[in-house]
Amino acid sequence: MQCERGAFNRMNGYLFAGYTVIWTILVLYLLYLNKKQRQMSEKLKTLSQALRHEHLEE
Amino acid sequence: MWLESSSRFLKSSERCLKWAFWLLIPLYICGVAALWGAFLHAPTEREMGEVQRIFYFHVGSAWTAFFAFFIVFLGGVFYLVRRNLFWDELAAASAEVGVIFTTIVLTTGPIWARPIWNTWWPWGDPRVTTTLVLWLIYVAYLILRSTLPEAEKRARFAAVFGIIGFIDVPIVWLSIRWWRTIHPVVITSSGAGLEPEMVQALMIAVLMFTVLYLTLLFVRTAMRLQDSAADEMVHAVRERSV
Numbered sequence: 001m002q003c004e005r006g007a008f009n010r011m012n013g014y015l016f017a018g019y020t021v022i023w024t025i026l027v028l029y030l031l032y033l034n035k036k037q038r039q040m041s042e043k044l045k046t047l048s049q050a051l052r053h054e055h056l057e058e
Numbered sequence: 059m060w061l062e063s064s065s066r067f068l069k070s071s072e073r074c075l076k077w078a079f080w081l082l083i084p085l086y087i088c089g090v091a092a093l094w095g096a097f098l099h100a101p102t103e104r105e106m107g108e109v110q111r112i113f114y115f116h117v118g119s120a121w122t123a124f125f126a127f128f129i130v131f132l133g134g135v136f137y138l139v140r141r142n143l144f145w146d147e148l149a150a151a152s153a154e155v156g157v158i159f160t161t162i163v164l165t166t167g168p169i170w171a172r173p174i175w176n177t178w179w180p181w182g183d184p185r186v187t188t189t190l191v192l193w194l195i196y197v198a199y200l201i202l203r204s205t206l207p208e209a210e211k212r213a214r215f216a217a218v219f220g221i222i223g224f225i226d227v228p229i230v231w232l233s234i235r236w237w238r239t240i241h242p243v244v245i246t247s248s249g250a251g252l253e254p255e256m257v258q259a260l261m262i263a264v265l266m267f268t269v270l271y272l273t274l275l276f277v278r279t280a281m282r283l284q285d286s287a288a289d290e291m292v293h294a295v296r297e298r299s300v
Contacts (some may be wrong), residue, residue: 012109015108015109017148018109021162022119022162025162026158032205033277044288047291047292048291051291058231
């Protein structure tokens with residue numbers, strides 16, 4: 001490939017869009033994981049309490 | 059019995075989270091280095107200009123997606139041999155992360171293609187089409203998993219699907235050699251047709267995406283194992299109430 005250092009042209013908009021898309025996809029996935037993790041922690045907490053409660057009743 | 063397997067899942071989950079935690083510092087270092095490599099170290103390509111810098115993260119995520127689907131393949135094989143649900147959860151987590159990276163490939167590709175090829179999506183191009191098929195295969199894999207409630211059956215079906223689905227990965231890789239294409243053939247048997255600084259930037263980006271993939275894989279596997287532990291607890295609660 002031929003190279004030219006420091007050249008800026010009109011294609012910068014596409015470059016910006018490309019990297020914006022990458023970060024957006026990654027951030028959305030991390031938010032999804034965060035939401036799922038919170039729901040899971042809640043579920044595990046409730047189930048542990050239910051099991052502990054039954055254990056005490058026995 | 060249910061509680062025993064539940065605590066085993068939780069222990070494996072803790073181990074996965076610990077591995078993910080240890081990868082955070084290398085991930086940060088690699089992330090900074092990859093941005094430096096793509097934007098400052100690599101020279102501007104004369105014909106394509108600045109937009110060519112998408113290439114480093116585009117190829118990095120493509121490599122990681124292939125690796126992720128290879129782990130789905132391995133997870134499927136290990137599950138069928140050992141019948142241990144850990145391998146199934148690992149494969150499922152890897153498929154999900156692989157789909158994310160393939161989505162990055164399929165969205166950054168057209169953004170690069172528009173100014174270079176004057177089209178967003180060249181339908182006749184074999185690599186573009188086979189990559190889309192790859193994405194659809196693993197989306198179907200995830201949908202298949204969500205439709206099967208029984209863990210053993212789900213794991214068995216998914217393992218077979220994951221093994222057969224992997225066939226598309228070498229097809230994607232070799233498509234630019236097998237068929238006529240406008241996709242650039244950068245890495246050939248005689249080496250990479252790139253400037254040394256571009257190769258270095260590409261290698262750093264590939265390393266960063268690999269570390270990112272491993273971190274996400276461990277986090278997602280840990281979450282899936284917690285989910286399995288919760289299912290076992292539900293069984294335990296039901297068993298006791300009966």
